[in-house]
Amino acid sequence: MKKIVLKKFLTGLMAAVAIVAALGVQAAEPFKVGFVYVGPIGDHGWSYQHDQGRLALEKHFGDKVKTTYVENVPEGADAERVIRNLAKTGHDLIFTTSFGFMNPTLKVAKRFPKVTFEHATGYKLSKNVGTYISNTYEGRYIAGFTAAKMTKSNKIGFIASFPIPEVIRDINAVQLALNKYNPDAELKIIWVNSWFDPGKEADAANAMMDQGVDIILQHTDSPAAMQAADRRGAFAVGQASDMSKFGKKAHIFSVVDNWSPFYIKRVQQVMDGTWKSEDHWGGMAEEEIVIPEFSDSIPADIVAEAQALIAQIKAGTLHPFAGPIKNKAGELIVAEGEILPHADLAGINWFVEGVPSEIPK
Structure with a gap:
């Protein structure tokens, strides 16, 4: 009888241990x-x-x-x-x-x-x-400022992926910087309808340089445009990650997503x-958009001014979408003293004054 009781006890004990072990694993x-x-x-x-x-x-x-x-x-x-x-x-x-x-x-x-x-x-x-x-538009604004100051041909290239709000925001931010710092500069846009297609991106970069573009920006994901610019003596800004190793001569900085x-x-x-x-x-204030370093190819006074703009963006005293802002038709969309709110930026489907092309359908 004692053996039976002991056996039941041991069986129950083993079952309990198994349950505890299972719970421990869980x-x-x-x-x-x-x-x-x-x-x-x-x-x-x-x-x-x-x-x-x-x-x-x-x-x-x-x-x-x-x-x-x-x-x-x-x-x-x-x-x-x-x-x-x-x-x-x-x-x-x-x-x-x-x-x-x-x-x-x-x-x-x-x-x-x-x-x-x-x-x-x-x-x-x-x-x-x-x-x-x-x-990202904060980094694009700095890219637009730098391009406005550095261009010799007054032709800036932008390789665009798809006509979604994120890309439209960034094109607008570049154009707003050009409007302020070099109104004579012209933005040339090529849509490649892809996020990652090195062949198309390289072709777009080369087509732009054939038209006299000397600084290339991009909202696509490969370093192909940077490499093309490096081969042909143009400058370029990296997208999303640090692309400096892909264009030692071309790379002026990268807008990095952290x-x-x-x-x-x-x-x-x-x-x-x-x-x-x-x-x-x-954005920059949260260290989620960063520019790790500026190339030595950028004149020191331009670097200093760019860093001052970054400091203002971080402090909230500068916003790329602060008014007055007009659309392509010349209509006032953002009044002076106002800032385009996030809700509008999230669904933006219009170009600012100065962008030379229409949004593809």
Whole structure:
């Protein structure tokens, strides 16, 4: 009888130990974070820089966090499938990092209300979906100022990806700087209808230089334009990440997206239960847009003035979209003393006075 009781006791004890062990394993499960990229992490631009933010997460949180990424995801039905798969496989927080992922993110979020989502460059929120964007227009304004001061031909090139608000904002910021600092400068725009296509980007850069452009800006993700400028003796500004190594002679500076602070903050908030759906804009003041260094090829007085403008942007005393601002038709859109609000910047679909082309349909 004692043996039977002892056997039952040991069996129960082993079961209890197994349960405790299982609970221990469950408690030790890392917080899972997923990332969806529109391009390859080796684009040396947009997706590369988001992935640097992912790596910063891993370094900051250690084994408390496990990250996953999917690269080269087309905007559309494939995006919805990828996002849904991440939600189904236990990811607690999912960052979707391109404008065309907006509606797929919202559709998946509705089906997975316990998962938190953050969508980059979009404008639609829901209970478990937040949006975030960097104030790239601040860096573009500095690029426009520098180009206005340095150009010899008065022809500035801008390689544009798609006619979405983010790109339109940045073109406008460049033109506003040209209007103020060199009204004789002309902005030439080529739309390549791609985020990452080195061939198209190089062709666009060469076509611009054939037309006399001597400084090239871009809102595309490869360093191909920088490399083309370097081969032909023009100057260029890097996009999203530091592109200095791709054009030692051409590179004057890069407008760098620093996603690490935001990613670390939002992951911590979800882990703490303090996350709330919001529309986040981060710029130079938050160190989310940075210009790591200026090339020695820029005259010292221009560098000093550019740094002064950056300091003013950080302090809030200078805003690229402060009035008066007119549209292409000459209509006053932003009065003097006013600033175009984020809500309007988020959906901007008009060019400022001076932009030579129309927005493609």
